[in-house]
Amino acid sequence: MLFSEVADVPKGPKVVAVGSFDGVHLGHQYLLRQALSEAKTLKAPLLVYTFDPPTKVFTRGEGFLMDLQEKVEALREVGVELILAVPFNEEFARRPPEAFLEDLRALQASRIYVGEDFRFGQGRAGGPEALERVAPTRVVPLLSLGGEAVKSSRIRALLREGRVEEARHLLGRLYGAYGVVVEGDRMGRRLGFPTANLAVHPLKVLPPGVFAVEAEGAFGRYKGVANVGTRPTLGGEERRLEVHLLGFAGELYGEEVRVRFLKRLREERRFPSLEALRAQIAEDVAEARAYFGL
Ligand SMILES: Cc1cc2nc3c(=O)[nH]c(=O)nc-3n(C[C@H](O)[C@H](O)[C@H](O)COP(=O)(O)O)c2cc1C
Numbered sequence: 555m556l557f558s559e560v561a562d563v564p565k566g567p568k569v570v571a572v573g574s575f576d577g578v579h580l581g582h583q584y585l586l587r588q589a590l591s592e593a594k595t596l597k598a599p600l601l602v603y604t605f606d607p608p609t610k611v612f613t614r615g616e617g618f619l620m621d622l623q624e625k626v627e628a629l630r631e632v633g634v635e636l637i638l639a640v641p642f643n644e645e646f647a648r649r650p651p652e653a654f655l656e657d658l659r660a661l662q663a664s665r666i667y668v669g670e671d672f673r674f675g676q677g678r679a680g681g682p683e684a685l686e687r688v689a690p691t692r693v694v695p696l697l698s699l700g701g702e703a704v705k706s707s708r709i710r711a712l713l714r715e716g717r718v719e720e721a722r723h724l725l726g727r728l729y730g731a732y733g734v735v736v737e738g739d740r741m742g743r744r745l746g747f748p749t750a751n752l753a754v755h756p757l758k759v760l761p762p763g764v765f766a767v768e769a770e771g772a773f774g775r776y777k778g779v780a781n782v783g784t785r786p787t788l789g790g791e792e793r794r795l796e797v798h799l800l801g802f803a804g805e806l807y808g809e810e811v812r813v814r815f816l817k818r819l820r821e822e823r824r825f826p827s828l829e830a831l832r833a834q835i836a837e838d839v840a841e842a843r844a845y846f847g848l
Pocket residue numbers: 737738739740741742743745747748749750751764765779780781784785786787788796797798821822823824825831835838839
């Protein structure tokens with residue numbers, strides 16, 4: 555169950571895990587598993603109290619790894635059933651730490667779980683000591699992999715460089731994006747490789763480059779090749795995510811498509827001619843086919 559207001563959450567004592575949980579990565583999963591296990595012992599439900607958008611997206615204009623729909627799905631996969639996602643805006647950011655403690659009291663928190671770096675309230679004034687005034691608080695140390703803490707910002711940085719395989723390793727799942735198929739410039743068909751152009755939220759972090767992907771929707775599940783970039787060969791400007799599905803023929807306009815990034819094939823480049831671009835895309839398809847064993 556998903557709620558957006560404290561008052562709507564069912565009554566009764568509960569374990570509350572608080573955070574932005576952007577990406578629901580391995581560090582988040584590590585924290586949530588501990589919270590779920592203690593909830594089981596206490597015979598109380600676990601509530602994840604999260605912020606939409608993630609606080610840093612709002613305060614620093616950073617991109618996000620997951621929108622609320624994706625986050626809810628990932629939390630459910632970890633076994634979380636109760637989610638409170640409060641809209642994080644100007645007004646919420648200005649709330650004093652005490653207002654947040656009031657929320658936790660109203661939620662009847664009997665245990666609180668936060669990551670080591672969690673701060674709350676205006677000016678990040680509140681920390682774990684203050685949470686202890688509401689309920690015993692477990693401060694979970696940041697999980698480390700490869701000698702570095704697993705953090706959403708580290709995953710965002712990897713993705714900004716197109717490093718989807720390393721991001722997958724820290725996320726514990728493939729990185730994905732989704733959107734409704736919109737009309738493009740109708741060049742794909744002329745090139746021999748029709749591409750579904752996905753309307754993706756402008757703040758969604760997308761890895762630049764050409765990738766072997768899986769694509770899924772009401773139309774089925776396909777392997778494919780995707781390009782994330784501005785299409786410099788065609789003088790494009792805005793960022794796009796386009797996917798060509800292998801072995802598919804049909805109409806996709808208006809369909810929702812979800813793409814998962816498996817392997818980076820190369821950088822996007824500017825080609826001297828459409829013919830050179832076409833030849834390169836044919837090579838990308840051959841490389842993806844080999845990767846998938848098709
Ligand atoms: C696998 C793949 C790789 C691509 N690589 C490039 C690239 O390196 N440079 C580029 O300018 N466009 C690249 N494109 C984008 C094509 O220019 C684009 O698919 C074509 O313009 C069709 O656009 P449309 O869907 O708007 O008709 C690539 C597309 C695909 C599917």
